[in-house]
Amino acid sequence: MNSHTTNMECKYCKILEKENFGDLLLETRHWIVFLAPNQSLIGTCVLALNRHLENLSGLExxxxxxxxxxVKRMEHTLKGAFNATMFNWGCLMNASYLKNPPEPHLHWHLIPRYNHEVKLNGLTFEDVYFGHMKPQPIKNISLQTRKIISDKIRENL
Incomplete structure (x- = not known):
């Protein structure tokens, strides 16, 4: 990622720049797309604004x-890569306010949902709460499996 895309005064931007926030999949003029660290629902991504902004209402x-x-590109991509059934999108800033002072940075969670199992690299990914808003059980995957997921997404971009 180019350092000019982030504001180094923002802790979230520092995470995007220096920490392993996830696997970089795509950059556009205004957004950075990562494969989220938690792949309980295969293909889950985070889309972060590439400038510091704390509130959705400030978007240009x-x-x-x-x-x-x-939205169109990623939904099409995840349908092609894993045959996702539908998608949940959330601009959830709650964790940013657990700290004092809060350090929010605008980002979206893209959570594909599945009415079927997805098999990849000898693993079975199952949306055990399809149709419900319940946290999925954590699924530990290897770095190799993360790379396969990222590569499959990139192939379908």
């Missing part, structure tokens, strides 16, 4: 348009 029109483009 071009950022909204770029996001709309990514």
């Amino acid at each position: 029109l071009e950022e909204w348009q770029d996001f709309a483009f990514l």
Whole structure:
């Protein structure tokens, strides 16, 4: 990732820049797409704004348009890669406010949902709560499996 895309005063931006937040999949003019560290639901991604912004209401029109483009592109990609059934999108900023002072940075969670099992690299990924808003059991996967997931997404971008 290019350092000019982040604000190094923002802790979240520092995480994006220096920490292993996830696997970088794609960058657009305004957004950075990562494969999320938790792959309980295969293909789960985080889309982070590439400038520091704390609230959804501060998005500029071009950022909204770029996001709309990514919604279509990522949903099409995850349908192609894993035959996702549907998608949940969430702009969840709750964890940012557990700290004092809070350090929010605008990002979206893209959570594909499945009415079927997905088999990959000898593993079975199952959406045990399909149709419900319940946390999925954590699924530990190897770095090799993470790479296979990332590669499969990139192939379908």
